[in-house]
Amino acid sequence: MSAIFETQAVSFSYPGTQTKALNELNIAIPEGKKTAICGHNGSGKSTLFLHTIGIHEPASGQVLWKNTPLKYERKALKQLRQDIGLVFQDPEQQLILNTPYEDVTYGLRNAGLPEPEIKHRAEAILSTMRIEHLAHTPIHHLSLGQKKRVALAGVLVLEPKLLLLDEPTAYLDRISEQQLIEELDRIHHRGITLVMATHDMNLAYAWADWVLVLDRGQCVMAGTPSDIFSQTDTIQSLGLDKPMLLDLWESLPEANREGVSAPRNVADFKSHLLKSFS
């Protein structure tokens, strides 16, 4: 499995603090896959994301994009930030312009695209995120969930090669969350590598191809969702929940049958159950 992005023994502390937010962190993000990064509050997920786009520089160790160590001068960072899109946990941190349309077109103008293409791409992404009716509404009039969708649209429109999402479903209602997951699947099918930091273990289990678990700035587990979440004691000792579907599944006799793999979504779960009752 080739890595699009790696950290090698990266350590970092915030100025004025003693704690290592990242402590000799080694991770590899598999290219073309969907990776979930899990970990309790303060385990280092957001700090890792800020290292991916060079906002923070490691105190020691190195960060590699496509096997090449990051360079921290302006021109290299500008290119890096075109290749890697980061959607912040808090949309207020991301949205600096007055309206969704201005926000979504800003990056495209910066990239030097011709005006008709800017308009076309902006309208398409606003419609995909179902916020076209809010295109010219002042951002400070929007709800938190709507702001989150604008922030997502502003990054998605730039079509990055690697998309990092910090708690993307925070503030979204169930329908918006479902629409976001569907949109992420479409993006993934276009070959974009996706990484999501999440506290929602149900989502991580159902969505990811690969899971990394952080604890105190270190990567303590890496594997497929089934591998990771079947280690109940370890997961719980790291302050994480067992996915509900897997927990339910493991309580059934069906789960102990050889060659039967645990379902990752409700539809598979139902079909297993129906088979076992027929």
Ligand SMILES: Nc1ncnc2c1ncn2[C@@H]1O[C@H](COP(=O)(O)OP(=O)(O)OP(=O)(O)O)[C@@H](O)[C@H]1O
């Ligand atoms: N701006 C900051 N200044 C000082 N310390 C910080 C700052 N941001 C984060 N930290 C510290 O760095 C460590 C890692 O924090 P980080 O925000 O990366 O964790 P996280 O896994 O993203 O947490 P959460 O799940 O709550 O979003 C924590 O100990 C935190 O207190």
